[in-house]
Amino acid sequence: MYPEKIEKLLLKVQKPGRYVGGEMGAVIKDKQDVDVRFAFCFPDTYEIGMSHLGIKILYSLFNEKPYIWCERVFAPWLDMEEQMRAHDIPLYALESGDPISDFDFIGFTLQYELSYSNILNMLSLGNIPVLSKDRHDLNHIVVAGGPCACNPEPITDFIDIFFLGDGEEVDLEVIELYRQCKKDGKSREEFLQLASQIKGVYVPSLYDVSYNDDGTVAAVTPKNGAPAVIEKRVMMNMDESYYPDNFVVPNIEIVHDRAVEEIFRGCIRGCRFCQAGFLYRPVREKSVECISKQCHALCQNTGYDEVSLSSLSSSDYTQVVPMLRELNSWAKPENVSLSLPSLRVDGFSDDILNEIKTVRKSGLTFAPEAGSQRLRNAINKNVFEDELMNTCRVAFEGGYTTVKLYFMIGLPTETMDDVADIPLLGKKVLDTFYSTPNRPKGKSPRVTVSASSFVPKPFTPFQWEPQDTMDVLREKQQHIKKTMAENHISPSKMSYNYHDSDTSYLEAVFARGDRRLNKVMYEAYKRGMHFDGWSDCFSLQAWFDVFEACGIDPSFYANRRRSFDEVLPWDHLDYGVSKAFLRRECERAYRSEASPNCREKCMGCGAMKYGGGVCYEKR
Amino acid sequence: MKNVRVFYRKFGPCKYISHLDTNRVMIRAIGKSRLNIWRTEGFNQHAYITFALPLSLGFASECESMDFRVLDDDEDLSAIPARLNECLPEGIRVFRCAEAVYKPAAIDSAKYAVTLEPMNESEISNIELSEKWEAFLQLPEINVEKKTKKGMKTVDLKPYILAYEARQGEKVCFDLTLPAGSTLNINPNLLIQAFSDSIGTELYADITRVGIYTKEGEDFA
Ligand code: SF4
Numbered sequence: 001m002y003p004e005k006i007e008k009l010l011l012k013v014q015k016p017g018r019y020v021g022g023e024m025g026a027v028i029k030d031k032q033d034v035d036v037r038f039a040f041c042f043p044d045t046y047e048i049g050m051s052h053l054g055i056k057i058l059y060s061l062f063n064e065k066p067y068i069w070c071e072r073v074f075a076p077w078l079d080m081e082e083q084m085r086a087h088d089i090p091l092y093a094l095e096s097g098d099p100i101s102d103f104d105f106i107g108f109t110l111q112y113e114l115s116y117s118n119i120l121n122m123l124s125l126g127n128i129p130v131l132s133k134d135r136h137d138l139n140h141i142v143v144a145g146g147p148c149a150c151n152p153e154p155i156t157d158f159i160d161i162f163f164l165g166d167g168e169e170v171d172l173e174v175i176e177l178y179r180q181c182k183k184d185g186k187s188r189e190e191f192l193q194l195a196s197q198i199k200g201v202y203v204p205s206l207y208d209v210s211y212n213d214d215g216t217v218a219a220v221t222p223k224n225g226a227p228a229v230i231e232k233r234v235m236m237n238m239d240e241s242y243y244p245d246n247f248v249v250p251n252i253e254i255v256h257d258r259a260v261e262e263i264f265r266g267c268i269r270g271c272r273f274c275q276a277g278f279l280y281r282p283v284r285e286k287s288v289e290c291i292s293k294q295c296h297a298l299c300q301n302t303g304y305d306e307v308s309l310s311s312l313s314s315s316d317y318t319q320v321v322p323m324l325r326e327l328n329s330w331a332k333p334e335n336v337s338l339s340l341p342s343l344r345v346d347g348f349s350d351d352i353l354n355e356i357k358t359v360r361k362s363g364l365t366f367a368p369e370a371g372s373q374r375l376r377n378a379i380n381k382n383v384f385e386d387e388l389m390n391t392c393r394v395a396f397e398g399g400y401t402t403v404k405l406y407f408m409i410g411l412p413t414e415t416m417d418d419v420a421d422i423p424l425l426g427k428k429v430l431d432t433f434y435s436t437p438n439r440p441k442g443k444s445p446r447v448t449v450s451a452s453s454f455v456p457k458p459f460t461p462f463q464w465e466p467q468d469t470m471d472v473l474r475e476k477q478q479h480i481k482k483t484m485a486e487n488h489i490s491p492s493k494m495s496y497n498y499h500d501s502d503t504s505y506l507e508a509v510f511a512r513g514d515r516r517l518n519k520v521m522y523e524a525y526k527r528g529m530h531f532d533g534w535s536d537c538f539s540l541q542a543w544f545d546v547f548e549a550c551g552i553d554p555s556f557y558a559n560r561r562r563s564f565d566e567v568l569p570w571d572h573l574d575y576g577v578s579k580a581f582l583r584r585e586c587e588r589a590y591r592s593e594a595s596p597n598c599r600e601k602c603m604g605c606g607a608m609k610y611g612g613g614v615c616y617e618k619r
Numbered sequence: 620m621k622n623v624r625v626f627y628r629k630f631g632p633c634k635y636i637s638h639l640d641t642n643r644v645m646i647r648a649i650g651k652s653r654l655n656i657w658r659t660e661g662f663n664q665h666a667y668i669t670f671a672l673p674l675s676l677g678f679a680s681e682c683e684s685m686d687f688r689v690l691d692d693d694e695d696l697s698a699i700p701a702r703l704n705e706c707l708p709e710g711i712r713v714f715r716c717a718e719a720v721y722k723p724a725a726i727d728s729a730k731y732a733v734t735l736e737p738m739n740e741s742e743i744s745n746i747e748l749s750e751k752w753e754a755f756l757q758l759p760e761i762n763v764e765k766k767t768k769k770g771m772k773t774v775d776l777k778p779y780i781l782a783y784e785a786r787q788g789e790k791v792c793f794d795l796t797l798p799a800g801s802t803l804n805i806n807p808n809l810l811i812q813a814f815s816d817s818i819g820t821e822l823y824a825d826i827t828r829v830g831i832y833t834k835e836g837e838d839f840a
Contacts, residue, residue, distance in 0.1 A: 002632065008738060008823040010635060011677045017640065022632025024708050251636045251644055251708055303651025303706055305665070335650070335658075 633710025
């Protein structure tokens with residue numbers, strides 16, 4: 001229940017339903033009955049946080065333990081923050097309404113770099129000392145996990161513990177250790193040191209980083225017995241991994257308001273720009289029976305009539321058609337519709353179309369990522385033009401008229417000719433529409449081409465690459481427009497959206513940053529910066545001012561080419577893919593050479609050491 | 620097929636579910652309850668439900684209603700409240716289900732229980748606020764700007780106060796009956812805002828809808 005004090009303020013803010021809790025499926029316990037209180041914080045709005053699968057899994061998992069009470073906390077929107085600060089209301093958790101300073105753990109999920117400023121802001125709104133070194137007792141342990149934990153160096157001053165890899169086991173092990181340390185009257189330092197011995201746990205305060213004269217990292221040195229290399233955790237048996245049979249069902253509309261079933265973890269593809277494709281290796285699938293059972297329970301318990309079958313690339317699920325048939329055996333009679341996001345161009349078969357369109361048609365979205373075949377080979381996005389056109393033809397014959405195409409600009413090895421091929425590919429889709437005899441009659445096609453700016457990320461073959469400067473990115477955006485005009489592509493048939501390169505620049509700085517950026521984060525927080533992922537708040541100039549005040553050159557992080565033998569700030573973290581493999585992949589990119597996927601041929605990335613998944617499938 | 624009306628209370632966190640979101644919450648609850656009710660046809664099929672009188676965001680209510688059609692004429696209506704409650708958030712409680720007696724168009728007025736207090740307690744005492752409120756109600760006319768389909772219009776709220784009764788309490792508490800329904804609907808916040816503007820003090824109003832009536836003064840059933 002929300003704190004009484006906010007009642008009077010709620011009608012002064014937009015969407016007050018964000019701040020009151022009281023949803024179906026929210027877990028209420030008596031705080032006297034639990035040993036550990038965990039505040040699960042999502043550093044963005046309620047609508048975004050509540051749409052996130054990871055928080056749902058861990059929330060239910062933690063609350064299954066009688067001795068833990070896990071509650072949800074989201075970043076209050078600007079209007080609510082203003083009210084809370086004006087009326088001295090500390091950040092509170094939605095289930096109990098208690099301030100987060102009453103909690104043992106304050107856990108954040110790190111989904112995108114631009115949410116870091118919200119983390120600091122949320123701690124301060126909760127009256128928790130923002131800097132780890134200012135937190136002394138055995139409480140207020142600030143932990144964080146999620147994809148950005150693979151290079152957490154820019155926020156090591158604020159977070160006590162990072163969890164690497166899948167959280168289902170390691171989180172509970174650390175909570176259990178805390179409970180024991182509490183009983184034994186151990187100190188915060190003793191607890192952190194013991195925690196660092198658990199696989200998948202990174203305690204940044206137990207490492208010293210030294211730098212070379214040129215500003216690159218010289219060495220990362222563990223102390224107090226912390227391991228030199230921290231290995232990620234992996235759940236190898238997905239059928240036996242915990243999956244919730246119920247979600248907190250929001251009362252107000254959120255971004256993804258439906259049941260979600262994870263059908264496999266990882267991706268066989270190895271697109272060279274895609275961090276998720278390397279972080280979650282190897283691919284581990286759930287069985288059809290398990291998926292069907294979990295989906296059915298979720299729909300029955302939540303009342304949702306839509307299930308999204310989630311993964312990085314749904315059509316790569318080996319049993320996709322049998323799975324859809326099995327699901328539809330109960331979903332159809334129960335009026336539940338299935339959606340299959342992240343479909344690949346070549347995975348879009350008639351069989352699949354039949355199973356999902358029976359209930360609902362959604363627009364078609366494909367991500368060729370690059371306009372030319374040459375560049376698609378270089379980034380290892382194995383999408384071929386004829387496949388794309390075939391798929392579009394099938395879709396047009398099936399009554400679709402709109403197609404969205406996603407691209408990136410600023411990819412390594414990209415030339416202006418590659419850029420021009422982006423709108424030209426869109427044009428070919430339009431041509432395909434008109435050459436399809438059974439196209440929807442009397443309707444005109446519509447193609448949307450979106451281009452975002454490429455951000456080089458750790459643990460990808462492009463981790464050494466410079467990001468294009470903003471000037472170059474703008475030039476490339478203009479080049480797309482110019483090409484459209486020169487080729488007389490009608491804006492009514494094809495629209496072009498590009499994402500602002502400003503946020504991509506900041507993302508690039510923090511994605512591959514080192515510990516010296518902590519100072520920048522702290523200064524930004526002191527200047528009141530937050531919600532950088534939102535155009536309402538983001539100002540690149542404000543960030544440039546912070547960098548300048550801190551004497552740090554952001555282009556060192558964003559636009560510099562690293563040499564292959566440089567010590568990278570995240571080299572002491574092990575996600576299963578070897579640096580040698582990433583380098584080989586990068587060199588293949590320079591030769592515009594694609595690589596086979598894990599099911600075609602093993603490229604020896606290193607993830608075989610986990611002893612299962614796709615690496616051991618029969619080829 | 621029978622036209623059925625369920626009556627429910629809405630309170631606590633559920634006060635902050637907008638009308639549109641209430642619709643979604645109810646559709647999901649009906650789906651989950653597996654009640655066999657008439658559904659819309661077409662692509663996006665869902666349970667067909669209607670609401671007699673929308674409730675403003677932030678209001679609690681003792682007397683909300685929702686209509687739908689049950690497909691089975693022998694459906695046990697008395698079991699429906701419990702079945703729905705199992706599928707609804709705590710702050711929405713169904714307490715009755717019966718065949719609809721009146722059409723929604725029969726709604727004529729609604730009664731609200733209001734508690735008024737200053738947003739900032741140090742600004743004005745409850746006693747002073749109460750005196751000012753009494754004086755405000757004595758004004759010959761209470762003119763406010765009201766949004767209508769044809770733009771802003773000045774209306775005198777005084778004749779619309781169909782009934783008024785002060786209640787005992789530390790704070791300023793009263794019951795207020797105002798026109799309600801699809802032809803003329805007066806939101807109690809209009810009156811409270813006019814009062815707030817007249818005394819130059821920001822107010823907080825806790826409002827609960829406690830009754831909905833037909834022209835004849837019968838409870839909307
Ligand atoms: S070891 Fe081979 S099969 Fe396994 S994830 Fe790596 S490349 Fe794929």
